[in-house]
Amino acid sequence: MNARETVLGRVRDALALAPRPAVAVSRDYRRGRGLPDPERLDLLVDRLVDYKAQVRTCTATETSATLAEMLAGLGARRVGIPAGLDRTWLSDWTGDLVEDRPDVPAPSLAELDAVVTASAVTCAETGTIFLDGSHDQGRRALTLVPDVHVCVVDLSQVTAGIPEAMERLVPERPTTLISGPSATSDIELERVEGVHGPRTLVVVIRTDR
Amino acid sequence: MRIGLFATCLGDTLFPDAVRATALLVARLGHEIVFPPDQTCCGQMHVNTGYQREPVPLVRNFAEQFGDASIDAVVMPSGSCVGCVRHQHPLVADRYGDAALRSGVAAVRDKTYELSEFLVDVLDATDVGAYFPHRVTYHPTCHSLRMLGVGDKPLRLLRAVEGIDLVELPEADACCGFGGTFAVKNAATSTAMLRDKLDHIASTDAAVCTAGDSSCLMHIGGGLSRIRSGTRTLHLAEILAATRTAPYVPLETTR
C-alpha cells in the first residue's frame, strides 16, 4: 500500500474505532452586519491608526492630488504600480512611474521607493485590507518587496466585520490580508512595527466611492 | 428544607471546623441538617490521579447516602468535591458502573451545591448575618472559579459580612499549586507556584486568607506556617458562621 492509501486507511480505521456523531455547526456569531458609512469609516481609521498605518481620507476627485502629496511627503522618487491601476490616480505625480511586468525579477522591486495599488475589500473592525491579485493590485511580490505600500480603499469596499469581508472574496485568487505594517512580537511579546514586509503602510480612503 | 451535609473526607478528618461552621450556618438560616453517617469520600483524588475503577464504590456510596428524595439539596464546603460529583461521578458511572449507578449519580448531582452556590443561588441570601471584624483576603480556588463557575458569589457573601475589611488578592485567580498529587509528583513546580501565592497574600497584609476549599487552604496554610507568616487560613464557612453572639473561635487550639 502506498502512503496515501495507508494514511486514508488509518483515518477510516480511527473513525470506525471511535465513531463520531454528525456535527451541526451553528453560526450564531455576528454575520451579515451592516454599519452606516460614517461608523464604518471611523472604525476603520481607528483600527488602522492603532496598528501604526498612516491614514488619509479624500474624495474620488482628490485621489490624484492626495496620492501625489503623500508620495512626496514620503520622499519617494520611483513609484511602482500594477499594470491595471487607473493611471489618472497618479496624474499629479511628477516622479518616476514604473509599471510592473511579470518578467521583472522580484529583487528588482526593492529599487522602488513605494508602490501604489487598489484593494479588493477591507474589514473595518480589524483594520484589515484584502488584496486579491486583480489587475489594479498586481502580483503579490509587488506589494511585498518595496518598503512603502500606498493602498487606496473605497468606502464602499469596507465591510463591518470579517464574515462580511470574506463573503466578497474569490477563494481561488491568491489573497493577502494586511493589517498595518509588518510587525513582530517575538521579543518579550512586545509589538514592534517593521520587519520584512513594507515598514510603511499608507491607506488612502476615498469616502465617496 | 432538609439539607444533606457532605463533610468531605478531608473536612471530616482534618478540618472539622469548616464543616461545623457550614452546619451551624445552614441551621441558623432555618434549614434542617441531615448528616448521613455512612458518608465517606467523593473519590476526587482517585479520579484526578488516573484511577477510575477504584472509586466506583465511593461514587456508589455517595449516591446512596444522599439519594434519599427527602433530602432537598446536598451541600459541601468544597468546590473541588462538588466538581467531582458533577463532572467525574457521571464519567466513572458511565464507564465502570451499572444502570442503577448511572441513574443514582444523575439524580444526586443535580441537587449538589458548593456552599456559596447554595447560599446565593438556592437560598437567595448574600447577607447571612455574619460578623467578622478582621482584615481578610479571598483566594478563589480553581475548581470553584473555573469548574463550577461560582464567579463572585463568595465575594458577595463576604462583602455583606459586618465589620470585615476585605482586601483584594493580587493575581487572585492564579492557582496556588496544590493540584492534589501534583504537589507531591511535581513538588518543585508546586512550590514555585505556592511561593508566588504567598507573596501576593503577604502584600495584602490580611490577618486571614479565606477560600472555599480546605484542600487549597491546607496547601496555602502549610506554606504560610512554614514561613511563619502572620496570616492564617480560614474556610469561607467559618467567616460566614461567625456572628456577634457567636464570634469566631477555633475549635482546635493548635495555633
Next chain:
Amino acid sequence: MSSTFLGMPAAPPRSPYGAGNLRGERTFPEAAAHELGNDQLRANLHRATRTIRAKRLAVTAELPDWEELRAAGAAVKNEAMGRLPELLEQLEAKVTEAGGTVHWARDAAEANALVTELVAATGSREVIKVKSMATQEIGLNEHLESQGITAHETDLAELIVQLADDRPSHILVPAIHRNREEIRRIFLERIPGVDPGLDSVPAELAAAARAYLREKFMSVPVAVSGANFGIAETGTLSVVESEGNGRMCLTLPRTLITVMGIEKVLPRYADLEVFLQLLPRSSTGERMNPYTTLWTGVTPGDGPQDFHLVLLDNGRTAALADPIGREALNCIRCSACLNVCPVYERVGGHAYGSTYPGPIGAVLTPQLAGTHAAKNDPNASLPYASTLCGACYDACPVKIDIPSLLVELRHQTTERTGRSAERLAMKAAAAVMGRPKLYTTAQRAAAIGRIAAGRDGKISHLPPPLGGWTESRDITAPPRRTFRAWYASQEGRDALAAAAAEHPADTEMPEEER
C-alpha cells in the same frame, strides 16, 4: 457498514519511537526542577506571559460574540475530524486541479525524505523556512542538514533559536525564554557583519534580522512552510503570520513545499471567517495579525510556480482513534493555553521535551508519540504536569477541555501500568473509604498523626514519597475530634439546636439579632 470496509479496523500507530521531536530525555518533574533553577528564564516568562494575557483579555472582551465564535470553531473542527477521509480527498483533488502536487507521509521519516527529495530536485542546497510546528515536530531541519541542505529559519524567534543552537520553547514565540539583552548577544555573536554597536531595543534587533534575511529571501529558490488551515472545498491553504517573512517565503521562491498535519483541514472557505477571528485574538492578542496569505495551487505569473503539499500523519490517526483524547487534534496552535498556564509560566517550554509544550502539549504529545515506548518514557509524566486548574480550557478558542483530557490520559496511564505502589495505595484508600466502619477506624488512626507533630502542632517533615510536600509546607496535625464525632456528641447536638433556634419563625431576621 461501508462496502469498502474490509476486516476489523486496526488501531493506527503512534509516531515511531526515536524520530522527530516528540519526546524529551527526562521526565517532566526532572526537567522542570532543572528549569526552575533558571531565574532569568522565570523572569522572562513572567513578564512575557503577563503582557500577552492582558492583551488577549482586552481583544477577546471586545467581541460580543466571542463565545459564539468559540462554539462555532469547536463545532467546525469536530465536523472536520468526523469527515476527515472525504475532506482530505477533496483537498487533494482541489490542490491538484489548481496545479499543485499532493504527497502523503505516514510519519516523520517519510515526510523528511519526501521534502529532501523535492528540494534536491530543484538543485538548491538551501531552503528558506516559515515557522512551522509540523516541520519542527518531524525534525526536518536536522534531516536536511544531514543531507547537505541548509534550512534558514526566517521567523524572528525561530532565527534567534536557530542562531543560538537552542530549542523552541513556545508555539508562537519560540524564543520567549530569551530577553532582549540575550538576543542582542546572540545576534552579535552569530550574524555575520552585524553592527557591533547593536542596541537591545526590540526595533533595532528586528531591523538587524531584516537586513540579515533580506538576501536569503531574494536568492533562495525553495521555501518550506507549514499551514494553519487547508480548505477542502477550494484547495486553499493559509499561513497566518506577522513579520512578512511568511509572505516572502510563500511568494518569492520558485518552489514552495508545504507540510501540513492532516488535522488542519477545514470543510469550507467560509469557515475561515471563524478562525481568522479566533486565532489572532487568542495568540498575539491582536484584532488581526499583520499578514495572512491564502493561496490555491499555482497562480501563473504570481508566486511559486511549483507547489507541493505534504499531508502528514505521524500519530495523528492514533489520536483520532481515541474517543476522548482526539479533541486535542482540534488545536489551532494559538498558544493561549501556554500563556495562561501557571505551570508553563514557571518551567517554560523545554521542560515538556516536545515540539508541543504547555497544556496542549501535555495532551497532544502523549497521543502522537505514545507514553510507553521506552522504560520510564518521559511522555508518561506529561499528563501529570498540571494542577488541573482549568485556565487553559477557559482560554482555548476551540474549547478543548484540556483538564478532562489530562484526567483521561492519566487514567490510560494507570490502566497500562498495572500493579504499582500507587495503585495499591489507591485501592487500599478506596477500600477503606468504601466501608464506613473501616473509614471511621482509619480516621481515629489518623489522629495518631498528632504524635508526629511538634509542640506547635505542626508536622514539618514527612518521609518519601510525601517528602516533596514538606519541602515547603507544614502540615497541621490532625484535630482531636473529627466532624462526625462532634456531630454525634452532645456538644454538637446542642450547638446545632442553638443555631436553629436563632432563626426566627418568620422569614425576616430582626435587626437586633445581627
